[in-house]
Amino acid sequence: MDFSRKKRMLRFWTDKIGNILLRMSWHLLHAIIYLCYFTTGMVHALESHLISRGLLRRYKSLHISKINYLAIVIESEDACRTSNVIQLLQWVVALGINHICLYDNEGILKKSKDLILDKFDGAILFQDTHEDNILLDQPCMTLEFVSFSDGKEAVARAANVLLMKYIKSGATGSNQGEQIFTDSQMSEALKTVGSGGPEPDLILIYGPARCHLGFPAWRMRYTEIQHMGPLKSMEYGSLIKAIYRFTTVRQNYGK
Amino acid sequence: MESEPLSRKIFTVCKTLVRKLVFRVLRTGPMPSHIAVIMDGNRRYAKRNRLNEGAGHDAGAMALFYLINYCYELGIKYITAYAFSTDNFRRKPQEVGKIMSLLRESIALLTKITKNQPVRVHFAGNLELLSAELRDGARKLMEATAEYSKIVVTICVCYCCSDEILHSVEQSCLQKYYKHSYVRDSHDDENGERDVITLVDIEKHMYMAVTPDPDILIRTAHEHRLSNFLQWQTSYCQLASLPVDFPELNSWQLTWVILDFQRSYKYLARKKLQR
Numbered sequence: 001m002d003f004s005r006k007k008r009m010l011r012f013w014t015d016k017i018g019n020i021l022l023r024m025s026w027h028l029l030h031a032i033i034y035l036c037y038f039t040t041g042m043v044h045a046l047e048s049h050l051i052s053r054g055l056l057r058r059y060k061s062l063h064i065s066k067i068n069y070l071a072i073v074i075e076s077e078d079a080c081r082t083s084n085v086i087q088l089l090q091w092v093v094a095l096g097i098n099h100i101c102l103y104d105n106e107g108i109l110k111k112s113k114d115l116i117l118d119k120f121d122g123a124i125l126f127q128d129t130h131e132d133n134i135l136l137d138q139p140c141m142t143l144e145f146v147s148f149s150d151g152k153e154a155v156a157r158a159a160n161v162l163l164m165k166y167i168k169s170g171a172t173g174s175n176q177g178e179q180i181f182t183d184s185q186m187s188e189a190l191k192t193v194g195s196g197g198p199e200p201d202l203i204l205i206y207g208p209a210r211c212h213l214g215f216p217a218w219r220m221r222y223t224e225i226q227h228m229g230p231l232k233s234m235e236y237g238s239l240i241k242a243i244y245r246f247t248t249v250r251q252n253y254g255k
Numbered sequence: 256m257e258s259e260p261l262s263r264k265i266f267t268v269c270k271t272l273v274r275k276l277v278f279r280v281l282r283t284g285p286m287p288s289h290i291a292v293i294m295d296g297n298r299r300y301a302k303r304n305r306l307n308e309g310a311g312h313d314a315g316a317m318a319l320f321y322l323i324n325y326c327y328e329l330g331i332k333y334i335t336a337y338a339f340s341t342d343n344f345r346r347k348p349q350e351v352g353k354i355m356s357l358l359r360e361s362i363a364l365l366t367k368i369t370k371n372q373p374v375r376v377h378f379a380g381n382l383e384l385l386s387a388e389l390r391d392g393a394r395k396l397m398e399a400t401a402e403y404s405k406i407v408v409t410i411c412v413c414y415c416c417s418d419e420i421l422h423s424v425e426q427s428c429l430q431k432y433y434k435h436s437y438v439r440d441s442h443d444d445e446n447g448e449r450d451v452i453t454l455v456d457i458e459k460h461m462y463m464a465v466t467p468d469p470d471i472l473i474r475t476a477h478e479h480r481l482s483n484f485l486q487w488q489t490s491y492c493q494l495a496s497l498p499v500d501f502p503e504l505n506s507w508q509l510t511w512v513i514l515d516f517q518r519s520y521k522y523l524a525r526k527k528l529q530r
Contacts, residue, residue, distance in 0.1 A: 019283075026283040033514050105526075148530075152454055152487070159424040159452040166428055167435065180425050183417065209519040213526070214490035221417055221483040225494065254342020254482065 048237030059240050063247040064096040071101040071146075071200035071223070073215055075207035078231035079108035086119050088206075089143075091236050093120065095243065098141045101126070101200055105213045107147035117143060126197065144197055151216040154195030161189040190218060199223060202246045204239070206231040224249055274506050278329050281513055285520045287470030289333035290326060291492075293484055294319065296476030296500025303500075309353040314502035316357055325506050327406055329513070333466045335409040337484045341384065341418060355389060358412065362392045365408075369396070375403040379462035380414030381422070409466055415483040419462045426460035427452045463488055470523075471516050475501040491526045493519055 051059045070092060074085065085102070092100060102109045102116075109116070117123050126144030162181055190196045199219045203226070205212060210227035212220065226242040228234065294315050301311025319336055326334045339354055365376050378393040385393070393412075431450055458464065468488045472481070477498040481489070495512045497504065 022280055022283045025280040029280060029514060030284075030518070033511075033518065105530075151490075152457075155420060155424065156452055156454045156457055159427055159457060162424060163428045163431055163452060166432060179421075180428070181421060183421065186421055186424065208522050210494045211491060211519075211523065211526075212486070212489065212494070214530075215486075217416060217487040218420065220481065220486050221415075222480060224480050226479060227494075249479075251480075254340050254345060 044238065045235070048235040048241065051237035051240050052235070059237075059244050062095065062240065062243055064243070066247045067097050067201050067243065069099045069101065069198045069200045070097050071103060071203045071215065071220075073103045073203055073205045073207070073213055074109065074231055075213070076104045076106040076108050078206065079104040079106075079112075081231060082112050082115055084231050084234065085109065085112070086116060088231070088234055088239075089116070089120070091239055093141060095240070098139070099198075100142070101144040101146055101197065103146040103213070103215050105148045107145075107149065110145045110147055113143070113145045127194065146195075146197070146216065148214045150195040151214050154190060154193055154216065155218065157193040158186065158189035158195070161192050162186070165189075186218070202226065202243070204228050204242060206234060222251060222253060275328065277510055278325075278506075281510060281517075282330060284517045285524075286329065287331060287513065287516055289335065289467055289469045289471075290331055291335040291337070291469040291472045291485055291489075292319075292322065292501075292504075293337045293472070293474040293478075293482065294501040295474055295478055297502060299476060300500035300502045308350055311502065312350075312354055312357055316361060318502045318504050321506075322504060322509070323406075323408055325509055329509075332405070333407045333409070333469075335379070335411060335463070335466065335469060335485070337411045337414065337482075339380075339412045339414070340483065341381065341413055341415045342483070344384070355386070358385075359389060359392065361410075362389070362396055366392075366396055366399070369400050369403070373403040373405040375400045375405075375407045377407060377409045377465050379409050379411045379419075381418060382413060384413040407466060409463070411462075411484070414462065416481075416486050416488075417483055420457075420487060422462070423457045423460040424452075427456040430456070430460075461487070468492060471495055471512060473497060473504075473512055475499055475504055491523050491530070493523060 047056070050056050054060060072088065072092075079085070089100065089102075113125065117125065120141055120143070123141040123143055126142050162185065165185075166180065187196060195216065197216075197219060199221060200223050202224045203212065203215060203220060205225065205227045206229070207213065207227075208230055210225075212225060224246050226245065228238055228242060297311035297315040298308055299311075300306075300314060301308050306314075319338075322336075323334055338358065343354070344351060365374070368374060369376060376396050378397060382390050382393060431452055434450055463485065468490070469485060469492045471493045472485060472489050473495045474480075475497045477496060479496050481494075485492075493512075493516045495515065497508050497512070499508065
C-alpha cells in the first residue's frame with residue numbers, strides 16, 4: 001500500500017514538473033518568435049525609411065496602372081483613428097490610385113464617411129455612381145465604404161431578390177441538379193441590394209493579424225492580399241513596397 | 256557502407272523524436288481545430304528539380320499525406336486541402352488527366368487507410384464535373400467514413416468558393432420555393448407571408464458545411480491570394496503565406512505557422528465572439 005502511494009506521488013510530481021517544463025519551453029519558443037519578429041520589424045522599418053527617402057532605386061517607378069481598384073481593410077478598433085485613415089488615403093491618392101474601397105467589420109468608417117470625403121476635393125461616394133464599368137473610368141477620386149453587412153448578409157439579401165425573380169419567372173422548380181442562376185445574375189442581385197462593386201486588384205490589411213475580417217467574399221476571388229500591420233504603425237515606405245510587390249505578381253488564374 | 260543506413264536510421268529516429276517533442280510543447284498553447292491549405296507550387300517544384308510535371312503533383316500528394324499525419328499528431332481535427340479548382344480544367348489535358356489519375360489513387364489509398372483508422376473523408380465541390388467512376392468512388396468513401404469523427408479530411412475538388420456561394424443560394428431558393436408552393440397550395444399560411452432566405456439557410460447548403468470555419472489557411476509558393484478558396488469561411492482566419500513550394504512543406508514550417516497563430520489567437524478569438 002505504502003509502495004503504491006509512493007508510486008502515485010511520484011507520478012503526480014513527475015507530471016507536475018513535466019507540465020512546468022513544457023510551459024517554460026512554450027514560453028521560450030514564443031520568446032524566440034518574438035525576437036525574430038522584432039528583428040525583421042527593425043529591418044522592415046529601416047527599409048521603409050529608405051524607400052520613403054527614395055534611396056532604393058527599385059521602388060522609384062511603380063506601374064500604378066496595374067491597380068484599377070484598391071481595397072483597404074482596417075481593424076474596427078483602429079477605424080476611429082480618422083486622421084490616420086485620411087493620411088493613408090492621401091498617400092494612396094498621391095501615388096495615383098483614385099478608386100478606393102474602405103472596409104471595416106463594424107461599419108465605423110461608414111459613420112465617418114462625410115468627414116473623410118470632405119478632406120478630398122472632388123471625391124465622390126461610390127454609391128453615387130450608377131454603372132460599375134463607368135466607375136473605373138472616372139478621373140476623379142471615388143471612395144466606397146463597406147462593412148460586414150455588405151458581405152455575407154448582402155448575399156442573403158441578394159438570394160431573396162433572386163428567389164423573387166425565380167418565382168415570378170413561373171419556373172416549376174423541377175430542374176434539380178441544373179444551374180438556375182449565373183454568376184452575372186448574382187452580381188446583378190448584389191448591385192440591386194446596394195452591395196455590388198468591382199473586385200479589388202489588391203487588399204491592404206491594417207490590423208494586428210493577417211486576416212481579411214469578412215471582406216465581401218464575392219469580391220475577393222483573385223485579389224492579392226497584403227498585411228501591413230497595425231494602422232498606428234503605418235509607413236509610407238511599406239505602402240510603396242506592398243504596391244511594388246503587387247505589380248511584380250503574375251497570376252495564372254488556375255491555368 | 257553498412258554504417259550509412261544505420262546512421263541515417265538513427266538520424267531519422269532523432270528527427271522524429273525532436274518533432275514529437277516540439278509538437279508536445281506546441282500543444283501547451285491554444286491549437287487550431289481546422290487548418291486549410293492551398294497546394295501551390297507543385298509544377299514549380301517539378302521544374303526546379305528537373306522532373307516531369309506529373310512528378311510534381313505526386314510529390315504534392317505525398318506532402319499532403321505527411322501534413323495530415325502531422326495534424327493528427329498535433330490533435331488538429333479538421334484538415335482541408337484545395338486539390339483541384341474548376342479553373343484548373345483550363346490546364347493542358349495531360350495535366351488534368353494526371354491529377355484525375357492521382358485523385359483515383361488517393362481515393363483507393365484513403366479507402367484502405369480508413370478501414371483501420373477513424374478518418375472521415377469528405378469531398379467538397381461540384382462532383383458532377385468529375386467522371387462517373389471518380390464521383391462514385393468519392394461518394395462511396397464519404398458514405399463509408401461518415402460516422403467517423405476523430406479526424407476529418409476535406410478534399411476540395413472541382414471547387415470554387417464563388418461556385419459554392421452560387422450553389423448554396425440556388426439550393427436555398429429551391430427549398431424556399433418548394434415551401435412557398437406547398438404553403439400556397441395547402442392554404443396553411445394565414446398571413447400570406449413568404450419565408451425569407453437567411454444567412455443560416457445559405458450556410459447550411461455550403462459544400463463546407465460539415466466543418467467549422469478554418470483557423471489557419473496556408474498558401475505555399477509565396478503567393479498572397481485566396482484564388483477563390485474559402486474566402487466565405489475565412490473571415491477570422493489567420494492567412495499564412497509560406498515561401499516554399501507545397502511538396503517542400505514540412506513539420507517545421509507547420510510549427511512556425513501554428514506559433515504565429517498562437518500569437519494572434521486572443522485577437523482572432525475575440526473577433527469571432529464579437530460576431
